[in-house]
Amino acid sequence: MNDKGKIIVGLIIFVAVFTFPFWYNHGSATQPPEPKLTDKAKKAEKCVEDTTYMRTEHMQILDEWRDTVTREDKRVYVNKSGKEYMASLSNTCMDCHSNKEDFCDKCHTYTSVDPYCWDCHTYPEEKK
Amino acid sequence: MDDSRRSFLKFAGISALGLGGVSILTGLKPGAVTAADTASEPLYKNTEKALTAERWGMVVDTRKLTRSLCDKMVAACHKTHNVPDLDNDRHTIKWLWTDGFEHIFPMKHDQYLAERLHGLPILSLCNQCNNPPCVQACPTQATFQREDGIVMMDFHRCIGCRFCMAACPYGSRSFNFRDPRPAIKEENPDFPTRMKGVVEKCNFCAERLAEGKMPACVEVSEGALVFGDLEDPNSEIRKVLRENYAIRRKQSLGTNPSVYYII
Secondary structure, rough: OHHHHHHHHHHHHHHHHHHHHHHHHHOOOOOOOOOOHHHHHHHHHHOOOOOOHHHHHHHHHHHHHHHHHHOOOOEEEOOOOOEEOOOOOHHHHHOOOOOOOHHHHHHHHOOOOOOHHOOOOOOHHOOO | OOOHHHHHHHHHHHHHHHHHHHHHHHHHHHHHHHHHHHHHOOOEEEEOOOOOOOOEEEEEEEHHOOHHHHHHHHHHHHOOOOOOOOOHHHHOOEEEEOOOOHHHHHOOOOOOOOOOHHHEEEEEEEEOOOOOHHHHHOOOOOOOEOOOOOEEEOOOOOOOHHHHHHHHHOOOOOOOOOOHHHHHHOOOOOOOOOOOEEEEEEOOHHHHHHHOOHHHHHHOOOOOOOEEEOOOOHHHHHHHHOOOOOOOOOOOHHHHHHOEEOO
């Protein structure tokens, strides 16, 4: 037990190095981006479901849509309050949220999520 | 404090009971929420004007085919579905195309064939077989058959293995060797494009049938194509087939195609 000093110094260095990312970045965290709505989306006030629900579940809805539309040939989505929408990313979602860069990409870039929807589905910018 | 094993076990038992009680209470809450939710679960249905059939089929009347009419039908199809126009023959994507009689019907090609059929462009497309070999070959079920007989592609699932292309005896499937987007002259925003590495083919305009419209090629065919329900004895397609002699491609293979040709 004569190496007490060395061990303690070593432990302090280890803890310091291990926690380096935490205290180095302390206070400099970026704010999560706020997606911009188009005028049309603002006017509609509500997406196919509630905003909070859409925020967390839109990917599940889109995943469901792609199966029901292509595989089951059911193309109309009736939401929880009974309103009907065509289940289509390009034609329904992008009709309202026509600002992909300001709406979709902002959060997707922030969270480093790179969906490959756009490899096939068009978004309005490309209509030009 | 009395640190006996007995008192420790007592304490542990009571704590476990307490925790269990809490978890039962909290466990009940989400259950109650989902029960209320199911009352208004979102559902899916089809549009009311959608065209339906027990088994979709098509009749191609070769007596009415001309080069310009075929070009028109191919153009209508390819424009509707964003089919790219690629220069390299090996990269060509085709949903609807024409070929000579001897290629479309290799088993019926006779030495002294009727004069009329020499050089006549015959329209060709996916046969939408009732016993589709491509569906059997597909390992991911990206190619599947719908209840109404349409053999569909789910591009989301296609892994580009091309087993279906090897299985199809009609060459009706094309592979995207390169990104098709730059080669699409006029993009139709209502229909998605495809990406590099997937197989594609004619889908009998399933997306148009869902809207109550006839397939794009039938719409501009000037009567050369008849589309309808093969299972319905009163449909126009059955009437046409009753009154004319029609053949199908490579029937001996047992794929049971849904596309008939009046010769």
